[in-house]
Amino acid sequence: MFTYQGNRRATPSRRRSRWFLAGGVVAGSLVVGAAGVTGVAALAADRAPGVTDQGQQAAAVRDDGPDGGQWTNEGAPGGPRRPEGRTEGADAPDGKPEGKPDGPGTRRPPLLTVPCDSARLVAALVQANAEGGATVRLAPKCTYTLSHAFQQPDEYDGGIRDAREAADAAETPGDAELPPRQPGDDNTGLPVIYQAITVEGSGATIARGENAETFRFFTVRDGGELTLRDVTLRNGRSTSEGGSVHVVHGATAVLERTTVVGSTSVSPKEGGGGVFNDGNMVVRESRFVGNSAAGAEGKGGGMLNGGVLTMTKTEFRDNSANGYGGGLANYRGAADIATTILAHNIAGQGGGLASFSARTKVEDTRVVDNTAKIGGGIANSDAVLVLRGLVVQGNTASGNGGGISSVQGLLPMDDSVVSGNHARGNGGGIFADRSNTLVRTSEVSGNAAVGAKSTGGGIYTVAGQLSLFKSKVVDNSATLPPGGIFADRAQVRVDDASVVIENRPTNCVGSKVTIAHCFR
Known part of the structure; x- marks a missing residue:
């Protein structure tokens, strides 16, 4: 900042600034706590870029005085020395600006290879954040066991999601407000992701120790981009959303051939036992096994999505949620799901899949052998749920909607099969209340x-619309008639290419609305 005296600008004072690297890495505003210091010191033994031998102090000194242009490296033997008289960014002898890439997008992220050591994994992620992103390659088949949360101040200042929640609260002031977040709610075993970071697992596992404190593995903050590939995340635990991974509204994540197993969210009303996504996420060829949204109203035992989700060739098995979505819950998000299996999951509603106040499209997917109070296989509420090429089979509801x-x-x-499902309430195959069902x-x-x-x-439908085109409703049964289609205060259309036969005790007799093209 310059000041003026009369018509003359004052000469700026001479100032010298110093940056020190002492016993590890200090990068930007990232402060490494107890866990981070250990990891950085361990990584130093490998002489990673910018890290000196453990215990040795190095300082880069820049002189900003009027004679300028002089750079030295004090305490770093053999370190590079900038030629005197050349300022940062000046042209090199070949005519290109020194230290700058040839053009936009030409920078390649560094590759950091991590031995089978948890502290060095922490240190590598610290370095990756500090360098603006990196690929971190884990040791093949190694298990990195974390015993405590990584200590660092979380630079998250609220961001987009909190602004959105504030807007929602203004629109619906009657909604109950969530309790304020506590610092421990977002404990992570690894550094928070602020940059574009890829973790190449090579079949490795990242696990929370059996007696460790509560923490998830990854939190991805606004602007961060996390890719997990060929890695297993085991036994994560969080008091808020996302037992293993939490992606905020302005962040991005990709899971490829990733397994999330035995992880838990104990958030009372949120969830995502394995993963919570409020940003933009792509999941390919991954597995969610034995995860739990254990809060009283927990959502999404395997995954809770509140953002934009694209998923292919993925499996949800043996997950649970006390609220809804034993395998996967899409709540106020947009999800496109294809060639996926949801099997043996349990929930209050939607044993396999739940779509609540959301837009969900599911194609070429199997929803089998799930259990819930409502919607044994799938539950849809105040939402658009598009199903194409599905098999919904062998699911059970203790209330309504054995299949859906x-x-x-x-x-x-469209082009789907709903078969072999059971309900102790109404609608063994499909239960629809105030819905438009095609x-x-x-x-x-x-x-x-x-x-x-x-x-x-x-099918049981009440106070809505039901339309059947070129479809079959056959060999279903109910305790009270009809066994085929029951309708009450609903508009029902069955085209002449559809078949409703061989249901017990009747096909449609007993329905409160007369159904055309349905005989006895």
């Missing part, structure tokens, strides 16, 4: 509504 439940939603289903070139067969007062073994 939809409440105040839009449910178009069943096209699909089959609803072999489902059962088995409670003492259950009806609508194939």
